[in-house]
Amino acid sequence: MTMLKVPDHQVAGHQARDGMLGPLVDDSGCFYKPLQDDERGSTELAFYTSLSHDNRIPNDIRQFFPIFYGTQLIEASNGTGLQPHLVLQNLMSDHDKPSVMDVKIGSRTWYPQASEAYIQKCLKKDKETTSLTLGFRISGLQAYESDESGFWKPKKKQIQGFNVEDVKLALRKFVSSNPISCEEPDCSLAATIYDGTDGILAQLEKLKEWFEDQTIFHFYSCSVLMIYEKEAATAGRSAAQIKLVDFAHVLKGEGVIDHNFLGGLCSLIKFVRNILNNPRECTAKDGSPESEKKQFYLENGYA
Amino acid sequence: MTMLKVPDHQVAGHQARDGMLGPLVDDSGCFYKPLQDDERGSTELAFYTSLSHDNRIPNDIRQFFPIFYGTQLIEASNGTGLQPHLVLQNLMSDHDKPSVMDVKIGSRTWYPQASEAYIQKCLKKDKETTSLTLGFRISGLQAYESDESGFWKPKKKQIQGFNVEDVKLALRKFVSSNPISCEEPDCSLAATIYDGTDGILAQLEKLKEWFEDQTIFHFYSCSVLMIYEKEAATAGRSAAQIKLVDFAHVLKGEGVIDHNFLGGLCSLIKFVRNILNNPRECTAKDGSPESEKKQFYLENGYA
Numbered sequence: 242m243t244m245l246k247v248p249d250h251q252v253a254g255h256q257a258r259d260g261m262l263g264p265l266v267d268d269s270g271c272f273y274k275p276l277q278d279d280e281r282g283s284t285e286l287a288f289y290t291s292l293s294h295d296n297r298i299p300n301d302i303r304q305f306f307p308i309f310y311g312t313q314l315i316e317a318s319n320g321t322g323l324q325p326h327l328v329l330q331n332l333m334s335d336h337d338k339p340s341v342m343d344v345k346i347g348s349r350t351w352y353p354q355a356s357e358a359y360i361q362k363c364l365k366k367d368k369e370t371t372s373l374t375l376g377f378r379i380s381g382l383q384a385y386e387s388d389e390s391g392f393w394k395p396k397k398k399q400i401q402g403f404n405v406e407d408v409k410l411a412l413r414k415f416v417s418s419n420p421i422s423c424e425e426p427d428c429s430l431a432a433t434i435y436d437g438t439d440g441i442l443a444q445l446e447k448l449k450e451w452f453e454d455q456t457i458f459h460f461y462s463c464s465v466l467m468i469y470e471k472e473a474a475t476a477g478r479s480a481a482q483i484k485l486v487d488f489a490h491v492l493k494g495e496g497v498i499d500h501n502f503l504g505g506l507c508s509l510i511k512f513v514r515n516i517l518n519n520p521r522e523c524t525a526k527d528g529s530p531e532s533e534k535k536q537f538y539l540e541n542g543y544a
Numbered sequence: 545m546t547m548l549k550v551p552d553h554q555v556a557g558h559q560a561r562d563g564m565l566g567p568l569v570d571d572s573g574c575f576y577k578p579l580q581d582d583e584r585g586s587t588e589l590a591f592y593t594s595l596s597h598d599n600r601i602p603n604d605i606r607q608f609f610p611i612f613y614g615t616q617l618i619e620a621s622n623g624t625g626l627q628p629h630l631v632l633q634n635l636m637s638d639h640d641k642p643s644v645m646d647v648k649i650g651s652r653t654w655y656p657q658a659s660e661a662y663i664q665k666c667l668k669k670d671k672e673t674t675s676l677t678l679g680f681r682i683s684g685l686q687a688y689e690s691d692e693s694g695f696w697k698p699k700k701k702q703i704q705g706f707n708v709e710d711v712k713l714a715l716r717k718f719v720s721s722n723p724i725s726c727e728e729p730d731c732s733l734a735a736t737i738y739d740g741t742d743g744i745l746a747q748l749e750k751l752k753e754w755f756e757d758q759t760i761f762h763f764y765s766c767s768v769l770m771i772y773e774k775e776a777a778t779a780g781r782s783a784a785q786i787k788l789v790d791f792a793h794v795l796k797g798e799g800v801i802d803h804n805f806l807g808g809l810c811s812l813i814k815f816v817r818n819i820l821n822n823p824r825e826c827t828a829k830d831g832s833p834e835s836e837k838k839q840f841y842l843e844n845g846y847a
Contacts, residue, residue: 348652348803348804349651349652353671353676353677368656373656374656374800375800375803376800376803376804405798405799405800453810453813453814454814456814495708496708496818497677497678497679497708497811497814498679498810498811498814500651500678500679500807500808500810500811501651501679501807503806503807503810504803504804504806504807504810505803505807507756507801507803507806507807508800508801508803510756511756511757511759511800511801515799
């Protein structure tokens with residue numbers, strides 16, 4: 242029996258600490274995610290099963306999903322005995338000090354068929370975060386700075402309170418040498434991580450192209466993970482990658498594109514592109530006044 | 545003083561009939577739209593004014609908007625005397641028997657800053673129509689068949705009840721020789737109207753490209769009008785055009801793309817492209833069962 246332990250670099254979602262139920266990892270590159278015992282669990286399992294067998298999904302898109310190895314009964318992290326888990330590729334297993342950002346995509350995290358109570362609950366959260374305005378929200382992140390100072394890893398509560406300017410700043414800090422120590426991120430890794438034929442932007446664009454066409458799945462409350470290793474990036478090797486995770490709320494597309502995911506993805510792409518176009522811009526100062534009335538108003542009388 | 549009359553080919557919005565307030569047209573190509581005396585009126589006027597003066601808007605995008613000639617006090621159609629009107633290009637003035645479709649874009653017709661009551665009202669309508677599921681809804685349409693049979697012009701109530709299959713069918717009938725007389729549209733004009741370098745699809749794609757980048761405006765509850773003349777189309781001259789109309793709910797973009805409009809536009813593009821890829825498909829029969837539970841379910845036990 243392999244030794245299972247709590248993952249080192251999880252930035253969002255339930256965590257298997259202090260007797261709570263959460264994912265575990267082993268030494269051989271597997272990530273064990275507890276299968277929720279309601280519709281969410283069955284939906285996520287059905288999605289991974291469908292993904293494995295669906296030959297309409299091109300190989301260069303398949304690489305954006307964690308590899309799925311099936312399900313397994315393992316000892317749950319909360320001491321409730323053997324419980325079914327999804328066995329997935331551990332996306333961090335090849336990494337030493339990964340910088341990771343979890344971006345939940347979509348201005349709407351609820352789906353049309355959901356109950357009224359569920360819709361109102363999600364809508365409230367979408368309004369309180371940047372989901373509604375930006376089409377995405379940051380759910381978790383860590384950015385490695387150095388062995389001495391470690392990671393910039395804002396607390397969950399802090400991230401939940403991110404406004405538009407905080408999101409801009411976080412996307413800059415994520416690719417800066419000085420995410421902890423400096424208010425003005427230097428974006429020194431922006432070109433290596435975000436730009437180039439293998440960069441994050443190119444991968445997001447490839448994903449976007451698929452979303453303009455695919456009508457198989459609709460992904461609600463699903464995240465794009467952005468992952469890179471600073472040491473490699475500093476040496477000029479990007480090796481940045483994006484992965485899609487969290488499929489507890491995937492629906493059949495029924496011949497319609499996932500315009501909710503696609504819109505949010507395009508918005509994220511625009512933010513990343515802005516950083517590449519203005520790497521030196523100080524986001525802390527260019528904020529538009531949040532309090533300003535945003536609707537157009539007539540400033541002069543008419544007629 | 546020019547003689548004003550009720551427009552012949554209006555397919556959506558308030559109509560100036562039976563003593564109601566609505567737009568009027570003259571003989572020289574102008575369309576007079578009553579300026580609503582609340583925030584909607586001032587917003588629409590401010591938008592047209594801003595559009596006229598904003599040199600960030602490329603000329604090949606500007607052509608998608610009606611020309612704006614200012615405002616004018618004219619006798620209102622409901623007999624309330626002189627009232628301010630927007631003076632706009634009459635998009636139908638060069639047309640004899642225009643086929644017209646009004647497609648309201650966006651899965652959400654409300655904006656984040658709106659009042660709770662307004663949000664809930666719009667959300668209800670978005671759920672009752674195809675806005676939520678498709679990212680757009682048809683608000684009005686007429687498709688010319690022949691001098692004998694006239695136009696296919698479903699009633700407003702009927703259009704409001706359109707489901708996904710009705711929308712697919714309407715987009716086919718819109719480019720068919722037999723929209724009234726036949727259940728199975730022949731899509732005989734699809735290639736001429738939707739396809740080609742000057743076709744609707746190419747124009748929608750150009751608009752999409754702009755929306756992937758522009759962060760000036762957010763368009764809520766705004767429509768794409770698709771207009772063509774059957775006689776020209778039958779003779780192989782497309783002359784189909786799209787125009788954006790209705791700007792009573794335009795907000796400043798504040799550096800963020802309009803992911804809500806963009807998502808819906810991409811969805812409309814996909815529907816049009818599907819017709820070009822399968823012009824002979826009988827949409828009346830390919831419907832997926834609406835009643836089917838749409839979330840993925842586990843069909844076999846796990847572990």
